[in-house]
Amino acid sequence: MRRKDAPPKLADRRAMLTCKIAELRKEDKIAEGAIKRIQRTRESNRIDRENRMPLHPRPRRRRRERERE
Secondary structure, eight states, rough: OOTTOHHHHHHHHHHHHHHHHHHHHHHHHHHHHHHHHHHHHHHHHHHHHHHHSSSSSSOOOOOOOHOOO
């Protein structure tokens, strides 16, 4: 299909495929951007959760059995 003197039918097919490849590359770039934004959002949410949690959890209560001994 990449001949200098390609028949018109092959030239049209080549042009169509080239356009389709360009569209798919554009979609791929958009999808990669969305994936990066999702990852940044997840990381940000994780950091927010960690910051909201207390640094030291509440001490556990002793069981009654242990207090009796």
